[in-house]
Amino acid sequence: MMPWVGLALLLFVGVGVVTTGLPAAVILLVAASIGAVVGAVSGQVPVDLLTALPGRLINILDNDLVQAIPLYVLMGALINRLPLADALFRGSLAILPRSPAAPVVSGIALGALLGPMNGSVGASVIALSRVVAPRLAAFGIPLPRRAAVIAVASTLGVVVPPSLVLILLGDAMLGAHTIAVTTTGRVDRVINTQDVFHGALVPAGIYLVACLVLAWWFNRRATPEAAKPAENAPLSTRQAILAIFALLAILTLLGGVAAGYLYAVEAAAMGGFALLVAGFVSGRLPLPVLNELLRDVLALTGTLFFLLIAATTLTLVLRVLGTDGLVAGWIAAIPGGKLRVVALVLGGIWLSALVLDAFEIIFVVVPIVIPPLLIRVDDAVWVAVLVLLIVQTSFLDPLIGYALMMTRTVLKESIEFLSLLRSLLPFLLAQWALLIAVFLMPQLVHLGQTDAERTRKPPDISSQELDRRLQQMLAPPPDSPNDDGAPAK
DSSP states (O other): OHHHHHHHHHHHHHHHHHHTOOOHHHHHHHHHHHHHHHHHHHTSSOGGGGGGHHHHHHHHHTOHHHHHHHHHHHHHHHHHHSTHHHHHHHHHHHHSOSSTTHHHHHHHHHHHHHGGGSSSHHHHHHHHHHHHHHHHHHTTOOHHHHHHHHHHHHHHHHHSTTOHHHHHHHHHHHHHHHHHHHHHTOOOOOOOHHHHHHHHHHHHHHHHHHHHHHHHHTTTTOOOOOOOGGGGSOOOHHHHHHHHHHHHHHHHHHHHHHHTSSOHHHHHHHHHHHHHHHHHHHTOOOHHHHHHHHHHHHHHHHHHHHHHHHHHHHHHHHHHHTHHHHHHHHHHTOOSOHHHHHHHHHHHHHHHHTTSOHHHIIIIIHHHHHHHHHHHOOOHHHHHHHHHHHHHHHHTOTTTOHHHHHHHHHHTSOOOHHHHHHHHHHHHHHHHHHHHHHHHOGGGGGTTOOHHHHHOOOOOOOHHHHHHHHHHHHSOOTTSBOTTSSBOO
8 A cells, every 4th residue: 555655646746846836846845744644654664764864865965976066056157157158159150151050050069068067957948048049039040949949958968978967867877776786686787977978978979969960951041030230240369269268178077077087076176166267367256246156056056955855855755655666566567578668667757757857857766767677677878878868858848848848938938839849840850869779779878888898797706705805804903902902913
């Protein structure tokens, strides 16, 4: 009975997020509280199990990947506030041939650069609406195309490494894969965040190139509305230098993390410090502006941590209720091979993503459905990349996709649905084509790896070596006393 209560709580979360307008974290905490009370009152759930929550929260917040969140948010806020985005946009226009498509291509490229640092799809939509939308409007790009560019660009932060979504999903996949390996007794090497980064590189690159090509092709002969003369001004030397500096800095930091040369916290700290210094030297960050910027950063960071705490609380309650065991049994009972199992689980995640943000899916859905999936499917990197792609796809669903709804809300203008759909359709087709290609060809997430790297296992340890290591661990330190009080020799 209790496992079904957990499923009812998940349904309550979905309905509450869509209908109440309350923050998702509040809905998650209410659901967790209801589940804890029902379990305690029924007597079927030991209340002592719920005391594990403080330890779980401390372990999660002590993770350096989680500690990188406020630093990446700070970087995104500084890039949006400083003239870097404008310099990058104008620099892209100066490089591209003169065409009605150039501003659209520049908007997509800018979204790919800014998206990984904006924290979530919602935050990316807000940032791009502030930075890109006015520039596209100034060039006479019609409203439906502006909305399509912002929506598509905002989802690039889901798949372009090393976005916060990728960082946190990598950590969640590590936990899920650990559970699967422990349960099955396999000797697979447990994946880490860098494995997910490397797996996402090729699909993300393919989709980014496809978006740029489609933006150019379908807008190359468009007739823009009246553009502002100021937007046709040539790129100044100062703007060119600033654009080059910003591009090199962003690519160095993000590329260093994706390639494994830099830790996420180190890269974010370096980037945030460099941007703060640039803002102070240029005079763009006077005290009132800095105070406002830091308030925005704290507000967004607090929202993300509040969501993390609420989701962790709910997942603990679901485990106490036994809902994860019920879901695991369903997944284990799915007939057929791994493609059918993966397809059905991805379908459930796609439905969840219609009402939940990427972080909510990572914190709530992934810990419940991915461990039993990895028990049946041993390619954890492939599963992780498919989860990324299906989440990104759901955000652009023409009817209730989260990115589209956010874009229409933030732009605060009436957009005809059919016009928006026509502008969005090429990107949707490319998205689904990539998802199907990765689903049918798992080797796309392993390009650049040798067979030995892809299948490497932990080294075997003999029983003698294992005994030796245990004795070494249990031996007293050299300067500790023996039983008779004499120092150990």
